[in-house]
Amino acid sequence: MTKVLVGMSGGIDSSVAAWLLKQQGYEVTGVTMAIWKEGREFHGDMNANACFAPSETKDLETTDRICRSIGIEHKVLDISELYEKVVLGNFRTEYLDGRTPNPCIWCNQKIKFGAMVERAREEGLEFDYFATGHYARIEKQDNGRYALLRSKDLSKDQSYFLYRLSQKQLSETLFPLGGMTKTEVRKIDVSLGFHPEGMTESQDFYSGPYSDLLDVQPKPGNIVDRNGKVLGRHDGVWNYTIGQRKGLGIGAERPLYVTEIRVKTNEVVVGFEEETKDVSVTASQVVWGAVDAIEGEIEALAKIRSAGPAMECKASLTEDGKINCVFKNPVKAATCGQSLVVYDGDRVLCGGIIESKERLGL
Numbered sequence: 001m002t003k004v005l006v007g008m009s010g011g012i013d014s015s016v017a018a019w020l021l022k023q024q025g026y027e028v029t030g031v032t033m034a035i036w037k038e039g040r041e042f043h044g045d046m047n048a049n050a051c052f053a054p055s056e057t058k059d060l061e062t063t064d065r066i067c068r069s070i071g072i073e074h075k076v077l078d079i080s081e082l083y084e085k086v087v088l089g090n091f092r093t094e095y096l097d098g099r100t101p102n103p104c105i106w107c108n109q110k111i112k113f114g115a116m117v118e119r120a121r122e123e124g125l126e127f128d129y130f131a132t133g134h135y136a137r138i139e140k141q142d143n144g145r146y147a148l149l150r151s152k153d154l155s156k157d158q159s160y161f162l163y164r165l166s167q168k169q170l171s172e173t174l175f176p177l178g179g180m181t182k183t184e185v186r187k188i189d190v191s192l193g194f195h196p197e198g199m200t201e202s203q204d205f206y207s208g209p210y211s212d213l214l215d216v217q218p219k220p221g222n223i224v225d226r227n228g229k230v231l232g233r234h235d236g237v238w239n240y241t242i243g244q245r246k247g248l249g250i251g252a253e254r255p256l257y258v259t260e261i262r263v264k265t266n267e268v269v270v271g272f273e274e275e276t277k278d279v280s281v282t283a284s285q286v287v288w289g290a291v292d293a294i295e296g297e298i299e300a301l302a303k304i305r306s307a308g309p310a311m312e313c314k315a316s317l318t319e320d321g322k323i324n325c326v327f328k329n330p331v332k333a334a335t336c337g338q339s340l341v342v343y344d345g346d347r348v349l350c351g352g353i354i355e356s357k358e359r360l361g362l
Helices: 012-023 056-070 080-096 103-122 167-171 182-192
Strands: 003-007 027-034 073-078 129-131 136-140 146-150 221-224 230-234 257-262 267-271 277-288 297-303 311-317 323-332 339-344 347-359
Touching: 003 012, 003 103, 012 027, 012 056, 012 129, 012 182, 027 056, 027 103, 056 073, 073 103, 080 103, 103 167, 146 167, 277 339, 297 323, 323 339, 323 347
Parallel strands: 003 027, 003 129, 027 073, 221 267
Antiparallel strands: 136 146, 146 347, 221 230, 257 267, 277 323, 277 347, 297 311, 297 339, 311 323, 339 347
């Protein structure tokens, strides 16, 4: 019998994924990674739904209950030390460099589908595939490569968060919810009594102030316009991200947005909406998906953040192996540290970490 290890968080999607696989005849084991390090201070909302929080004990109790209901084993692996080093280390470095990372993307590649799977094998767990409740699909193509595809339910598609998975990881992964809608999954969950109807789910990485994770003291500086005129003050550039509008504390005839973060001079630059428009975006640390290269310039779709639609563009490789996308219509507030993911229809062609962009008319 084919054995599957299912990553379980105690939430709706992973619970239904485990149940579906058991119904399909797989030998299923649930696994949960413990990532909250004992003794870490927390200044957030204990009742908020966040994936990194000290509420793991409660989540583990829920997962244990669901696994018993399904009739499968449940294992817990302590990954907290590695999570602190790899995910939070990258998070801290990027923010202090004036960039805005996406810890979920980094965690998926390095920890959830990487170190945790390896640790499970080291702990003696035997399995042929690893599965999660992500909304995405995987197909093996005629060229022998595995392609990551958007899910049937585009409103819940999570391919953007998974684009960094390697060919080996994709070949050993199952996404049982990829061909389903969230409504269908919720109906199954409620019918099985896993969770109450209408339950809210985790949306955020962390519910507390990011300064908790950055281990920094306030560093006051100026908020300026692009000509250097001082408009206000800030307590640390890491509290801001490109495109941010709320919380600036500056009055103006029109809404102001963060357009640039200058770490060397400790300045946050703001401007009007037209100053946030970008015509091209370049990304490094490229991971190839359905193809192993792009020849010349191709027409494609690309996303610069998880929320929002994929936008028409012309994608090409730079001489130094980076991905460049020139958009048909300007995109708003491309942010260094976030990811650029390139699609051909539903297929993920490639993606990388945004390194630079060309602003419209500036």
